[in-house]
Amino acid sequence: MYPFAFTKASDTHAALDAGRRGGRYIAGGTTLVDLMRETVERPETLVDISGLPLDEITVTERGGLRIGALVTMSEAAADRKVRTLYPVISESLELSASAQLRNMATIGGNIMQRTRCTYFRDVTADCNKREPGSGCAAVHGHNRSHAILGTSDACVATHPSDVAVAFAALEATVNLLGPDGERRIPFAGFLLRPGRAPHHEQAVRKGELITSVEIPAHPRPLKSGYLKVRDRQSYEFALTSAAIALHVRGGVIREARVAAGGVGTVPWKLPAVERHLVGERPSPALWAAAAEQAADGARPLQYNRFKIELLKRTVERQLRIVGGTK
Template sequence: MHPFSYTRVSDTRQALNAARAGGRYIAGGTTLVDLMRETVERPDTLVDISALPLDEITVTERGGLRIGALVTMSEAAAHPKVRTLYPVVSQALELSASAQLRNMATIGGNIMQRTRCTYFRDVTADCNKRQPGSGCAAREGVNRTHAILGTSDACVATHPSDVAVAFAALEATVRLLGPDGKRGVPFADFLLRPGRTPDREQALRKGELITSVEIPALPQPLKSGYLKVRDRQSYEFALTSAAVALHMRGGVIREAKVAAGGVGTVPWKLPEVERALIGRRPSDALWTAAAEKAAEGARPLTHNRFKVALLRRTVERQLRIVGGTK
């Protein structure tokens, strides 16, 4: 680990000033400290924001839910409003990491976490995300766990967050505070596909601070849930996952929100699956037909071709769990 300085701030003005001077924000530290230990990240200054007043969960004026950036994963998962209104978020959080990490890690830090690609974390390997222009060792290497959607010649790494998949499905907004004031970024635009610049992972401007993630009010009753398929049942990242939220009225699906994880360079929204569901009545045939659209545009690599079929089966299974059959 390289030498660095540390400062703790007590208000957002101090945080923004420290970031403007080149500091990196840290709260739970469950990702950044790991990367510093592995010398993947080498910040000169850490700005501890854990004392900022960003640790509340509140209902918005329109009936949505605002989750403060410093709310821990375990607090968010256990919150009555989250569990009642958006169980897909609670389930995604509870299927993430270990209980100890969930007690430390924050919502803002979770969506900011960097890929678990072994080549990214091995400083001796070529990685455009870590060192632009060096190449992507994963493309011709061992790529069983890598992405099949949203990839480019420069990068095939998956985004590791589970709750980000739920936020993507629910079409959340990331609220930011920066030197130029406040702004909101739709979750679909916040995490960036690699393209030719895989080192730029979020739509953050210099010095900006995540203040909250805001889930919009959705029609009720809303049934939702998260399914994670992995090699083992604990402390493992997804091979595939599916976040599904359905609003049904009169026996017909009126709203459908679906996204997948473990298969994309970002949490992967599935609009074609959603369109196939809206206006239809639940049935086994519908779940199968809609799920067939989940892997459209997939570009599998040598070792992860199985993810195409696995993604379809995962989405179909979760549609069946959430929507049932008539």
């Protein structure tokens, strides 16, 4: 680990001032400290923001939900409001990491975490995320766990967050505070696809601080859930996952929100699946037909072609679970 300076922000103003001068924000530190140990990240200054008043979960005036950036994963998963309004969020958090990590890691840090690509974490390997212009060793390397959607010639790494998939499905908004004031970014534009600049991973400006993630109100009743498929049952990242929310009234699907994880360079919204569902009556045949659209646009690599079929089956299975038909 390289030497660094450390300061604890006494209030939001102090945090923003330190961030404006190049400090890196840290709260739980469950990802950043690991990357520093591996010398992947080399920040000169860490700014501890764990004492800031950003740790509340509140229902918005319109019936949505606002989750403070410093709420821990375990707190959010256990919160009665989260579990009642959006079970998909609770389930995605409970299927993430170990209990010890969930007790430390924050919601803001979770959506800012960097890829688990082994080439990114191996400082001897070529990686455009770590060293722009060096190349991508995963393109022709061992790429079984890598992305099939949203890739480019410069990067094929997946985004590792589970709860980010739920946020993408629910069309959340990220609230930020920076030197120029407050800003809101739709979640679909918060995490950036790699393109030719995979080292630009989030639409966060220098010195900006995530204050909360806000989920809009969705029509009721709303059934939702998260399914994660992985090589082993616990403490493993997704090969595929599906976050689904359905509003069914009068026996007809009025709204559908579907996103996938483990397959995209960012949490991947599935609008073709959503369009196939809306206006239809729930049935096993409908779930199967809608899930066929899940891998539209996929570009599989040498060792991850299996993800195309696995993604379709994951989406179909979770539609059956959430939709309540066998």
